[in-house]
Amino acid sequence: MKSLVILAFALTAATAAQAQSIIFGAGYADYSSAESEDQAIVSLEYQHRSFYEATRFSATWGASLSVDTDGDTHVGAGLIGLYTFANRWFIEGSVMPGYYSESNELNDLGGSFQIRSLLGLGYTLESGNKLSAAITHISNASTQEDNPGVNALLLRYHYAF
Numbered sequence: 380m381k382s383l384v385i386l387a388f389a390l391t392a393a394t395a396a397q398a399q400s401i402i403f404g405a406g407y408a409d410y411s412s413a414e415s416e417d418q419a420i421v422s423l424e425y426q427h428r429s430f431y432e433a434t435r436f437s438a439t440w441g442a443s444l445s446v447d448t449d450g451d452t453h454v455g456a457g458l459i460g461l462y463t464f465a466n467r468w469f470i471e472g473s474v475m476p477g478y479y480s481e482s483n484e485l486n487d488l489g490g491s492f493q494i495r496s497l498l499g500l501g502y503t504l505e506s507g508n509k510l511s512a513a514i515t516h517i518s519n520a521s522t523q524e525d526n527p528g529v530n531a532l533l534l535r536y537h538y539a540f
Contacts (some may be wrong), residue, residue: 399428399439400540404513406533408447415486418448420531422515426459435463443475443495445515445531450482453517455495467503471511472496479517489525493517499535509537 404422422445429437442456455477463469479493494517501511513535518528 400426400509400537402426402535402537404445404533404535406531408529408531410486410527410529412485412527415527415529416449416483420445420447420533422446422533422535424535426537429461437461437463441473441475443473443477445495445517447486449486451480451486452482453477453479453493453495455493463503469501469503469509469511471499471501471513486529487525488517488527488529489519490523492519492522494520501535501537507539509539511535511537
């Protein structure tokens with residue numbers, strides 16, 4: 380599992396020159412199962428430049444890595460949408476299917492295939508960097524018999540390239 384995490388960081392670093400942004404997040408994960416252990420979580424996300432842009436909406440591809448205090452890890456990649464309002468406010472949404480590995484068996488989500496969805500609200504700073512608050516949900520979307528899921532609240536800093 381450690382080699383998968385190292386590979387995700389290496390891929391992020393190798394493509395950072397083309398990146399629109401790297402996003403650092405920290406927050407709290409709330410596991411749905413009563414036996415699970417809720418805990419602090421950190422995240423790293425890469426968002427490429429937009430492949431589609433309209434007046435206020437843009438779409439791009441990205442990758443994410445999240446790790447909680449116990450070492451439970453999700454690595455995913457997928458589609459990201461961003462809608463910008465006046466006065467630099469924006470709403471962000473993404474869907475990133477990927478691989479989940481629990482280090483704490485109490486935080487088993489029903490299998491290794493898990494999908495992370497995100498909804499965030501943020502503000503663009505004068506520098507072009509951004510601050511946001513986001514809610515994430517990771518589950519297997521009922522593709523497996525057991526589907527407890529985990530929700531997280533994150534504060535995020537978007538470093539623009």
